[in-house]
Amino acid sequence: MITRDNLLENKPLVIAGPCSASSREELLKTAYEVKKMGAQVFRAGLWKARTCPDSFQGVGDKGLKWLMEIKEKTGLLVTVEIQDSQQVDLVRDVSDILWVGSRNMQNFELLKKIGEDPRPVILKRGFISTIKEWLGAATYMGLDKVILCERGVRTGADAMRFTLDLNAMLVAKHDYGVPVIVDPSHTAGRRDMVGHLACAGIAAGADGIIVETSVDPEVEQVDRDQTISTEDFGILMNRIYKIYST
Numbered sequence: 001m002i003t004r005d006n007l008l009e010n011k012p013l014v015i016a017g018p019c020s021a022s023s024r025e026e027l028l029k030t031a032y033e034v035k036k037m038g039a040q041v042f043r044a045g046l047w048k049a050r051t052c053p054d055s056f057q058g059v060g061d062k063g064l065k066w067l068m069e070i071k072e073k074t075g076l077l078v079t080v081e082i083q084d085s086q087q088v089d090l091v092r093d094v095s096d097i098l099w100v101g102s103r104n105m106q107n108f109e110l111l112k113k114i115g116e117d118p119r120p121v122i123l124k125r126g127f128i129s130t131i132k133e134w135l136g137a138a139t140y141m142g143l144d145k146v147i148l149c150e151r152g153v154r155t156g157a158d159a160m161r162f163t164l165d166l167n168a169m170l171v172a173k174h175d176y177g178v179p180v181i182v183d184p185s186h187t188a189g190r191r192d193m194v195g196h197l198a199c200a201g202i203a204a205g206a207d208g209i210i211v212e213t214s215v216d217p218e219v220e221q222v223d224r225d226q227t228i229s230t231e232d233f234g235i236l237m238n239r240i241y242k243i244y245s246t
């Protein structure tokens with residue numbers, strides 16, 4: 001089993017993949033590409049928490065075998081967003097790292113269930129949550145296995161989809177001693193800004209990034225406008241490594 005310490009041995013931790021799995025072929029192609037460019041972990045949502053019920057809800061359980069195949073063929077680690085307590089067990093063989101999304105940050109029954117599981121977990125910040133609420137949620141699962149993820153908050157600043165709160169990232173890291181990665185994709189909401197925000201996060205001391213990436217962003221059914229191509233992901237990787245090592 002991978003531990004949080006293992007994951008952070010080779011920083012920056014880079015997690016990439018589409019917002020939502022759509023087909024086996026697209027997933028495999030993207031996984032091979034991001035692996036080649038240096039990602040350590042593959043991300044893909046199977047059950048999507050969508051604002052409106054008529055939006056695409058994800059491919060569901062059938063995506064589990066695609067992700068299993070990716071693990072076996074590419075050697076990438078896999079992370080899947082968990083929406084409810086049953087899914088913690090359902091993803092046992094597939095998801096090396098559990099992941100709680102922004103909308104579930106305070107789903108306390110889910111947090112307690114994950115607290116009983118030894119796997120490391122990514123906890124995305126609720127987009128109107130205070131730092132205290134974020135750390136409180138992390139404590140339900142165990143601060144020693146959590147990687148926090150700053151994904152942008154809703155403020156009066158409306159230039160982009162959300163506002164990347166690097167202040168909170170710094171306080172979580174320095175005052176609470178918990179590793180933090182940044183999500184430039186949901187913060188930006190547009191792919192031309194993703195690289196800039198990822199670099200800003202790394203320059204400020206983030207432990208890594210989680211970035212929505214696809215071999216063909218235009219076919220993505222969820223978060224298409226903020227998904228970067230695998231070519232742009234490769235360019236971003238070079239920039240990030242340069243910033244991290246200076």
Ligand code: PEP
Pocket residue numbers: 019045100101102103124151183186
């Ligand atoms: C996602 O990563 O695709 C996602 C839904 O993110 P968040 O929970 O931060 O909105």
Ligand code: MN
Pocket residue numbers: 019020186212222223
């Ligand atoms: Mn998304």
